[in-house]
Amino acid sequence: MAADHQIKIPATYMRGGTSKGVFFRLDDLPEAARQPGPVRDAILLRALGSPDPYGKQIDGMGNASSSTSKSVILSRSTRPGHDVDYLFGQVSIDQPFVDWSGNCGNLSAAVGPCAIHMGLIDPARIPRNGEITIRIWQANIGKTIVAHVPVVDGQVQELGDFELDGVTFPAAEVRLEFLDPADEGEEGGAMFPTGKVVDRLEVPGIGTLDATLINAGIPTIFLNAADIGYTGRELQDAINSDDAALARFETIRAHGALKMGLIKDLAEAATRQHTPKVAFVAPPSAYTASSGKQIGAGDADLLVRAMSMGKLHHAMMGTAAVAIGTAAAVPGTLVNLAAGGGERNSVRFGHPSGTLRVGAEARQVDGDWKVTKALMSRSARILMEGWIRVPASCLSAR
Incomplete structure (x- = not known):
């Protein structure tokens, strides 16, 4: 050589x-x-x-x-x-x-x-x-x-x-504004690709799950934590050390990607690891964050855990936070319901490392929900x- x-x-x-x-x-x-x-x-x-x-x-x-x-x-x-x-x-x-x-x-x-x-x-x-x-x-x-x-x-x-x-x-x-995060973009998809705020997602070997499938910030599949055996209080080790759980999440992700129209064949999911994301939500409850910080039930509107590249994320991806804020602003989504329902322009959610607030400006146009911007702060x-x-x-x- x-x-x-x-x-x-x-x-x-x-x-x-x-x-x-x-x-x-x-x-x-x-x-x-x-x-x-x-x-x-x-x-x-x-x-x-x-x-x-x-x-x-x-x-x-x-x-x-x-x-x-x-x-x-x-x-x-x-x-x-x-x-x-x-x-x-x-x-x-x-x-x-x-x-x-x-x-x-x-x-x-x-x-x-x-x-x-x-x-x-x-x-x-x-x-x-x-x-x-x-x-x-x-x-x-x-x-x-x-x-x-x-x-x-x-x-x-x-x-x-x-x-x-x-x-x-x-x-x-550093304050960020994500403009028109759910408008048709390069993927050519609507905010809710199936036209529904809650779908029934059939996953062979796992079951049929309620899911909110959304294109906002990043294509995301939201599930109820309880439906897949979790509380929403999980930290990384609880999932990332469980090979069977990781395999189940990847199967869910592949079938969700297919239903969202992001792929044409299940095999394509293996070469598209970054999108879509899978996240699961739960009503607020107290837990200990990965740093040891105590998060009270009143410190967040809901709990969210998200998978990224096949592993539970240590905090929350910024694009997934945009998806969370957008979904929370639309009545009836799983994210919105976990946060208590109704209309809202911001939400604070608990993640493995603590909490984060994200805002979204949503309105209905001819019966369809439109989000003009999502807002959050980073450094x-x-x-x-x-x-x-x-x-x-x-x-x-x-």
């Missing part, structure tokens, strides 16, 4: 919300990776340390969880009314593929700050002190995200006192910057 050598690519390693990932500027990628294809995927896989049959990503920047095996490509936007184009790739840990089918809501909080850091925003627009509004085109799903980024002394304010359950240290708050911080090194053989990927 001929000796290989490494190439280096400018990159920024960032935390956004309860996730972190490697951010690239499109123009900094090797020319063959500036468009979709095997070279781009090979670089991202190698940068994160995948595929890794050991499941640890020791030889890369990934941290062996769906929250940390992520990549982002940013570029100055040529789309009218937008500042930056944001493309997200969910890198599989143990398989050789990158899933481009959805967004990462947590890393959305890091896009505005990183765009400033990478010089993609006109310096004349950046205030000396105050807040800059950055309009982001989310290229995976064809949506607009508006980020409100705090600025101090002409620099992005990263440190502050905003606390986010699931993140150890406080930081500066972001640069962890490291410099160059990623990957083998030059990535450039020959086919």
Whole structure:
């Protein structure tokens, strides 16, 4: 075998919300990776340390969880009314593929700050002190995200006192607006793809389950916790150590994806790990979060646990939070009913790491529910910057 050598690519390693990932500027990628294809995927896989049959990503920047095996490509936007184009790739840990089918809501909080850091925003627009509004085109799903980024002394304010359950240290708050999160996007689907707020989902070997199937933020299958033998108070070990439970969730996910029209054949679900998500809901009750923090029954409107890339998420995916807020705003969905029913424009839900509030503006138009925006707050911080090194053989990927 001929000796290989490494190439280096400018990159920024960032935390956004309860996730972190490697951010690239499109123009900094090797020319063959500036468009979709095997070279781009090979670089991202190698940068994160995948595929890794050991499941640890020791030889890369990934941290062996769906929250940390992520990549982002940013570029100055040529789309009218937008500042930056944001493309997200969910890198599989143990398989050789990158899933481009959805967004990462947590890393959305890091896009505005990183765009400033990478010089993609006109310096004349950046205030000396105050807040800059950055309009982001989310290229995976064809949506607009508006980020409100705090600025101090002409620099992005990263440190502050905003606390986010699931993140150890406080930081500066970044407010996000997800515009028209349930309108027809790249998938071409309606908010409720079957036209119902609650469906009967038939899953061979498991049974027929009540389910809310929604396209908002990210395609999501909501179930009642009690219907699948859970309380909604579960932490990661209760599910992630149970191989039979993980297999059941994957079976549910595959059949839900088929019913939502996201795939045409059940076998396709194996190559579409990022979407849809599966989440289960329950009325509020007291529990102990993974940090040891006590969450009282009155601290949340409902409990939600969500699966991501085949495992129970340690907190909540940002895009799934958008789906939760949207579903909560529509009377009769399982999320809405678990929160007590009725109309609402915000909801606070309990997740394994604590609680999170998300808002949504919903209204009925000609008998159909429309959500104009979903709102939530996150934080972001640069962890490291410099160059990623990957083998030059990535450039020959086919």
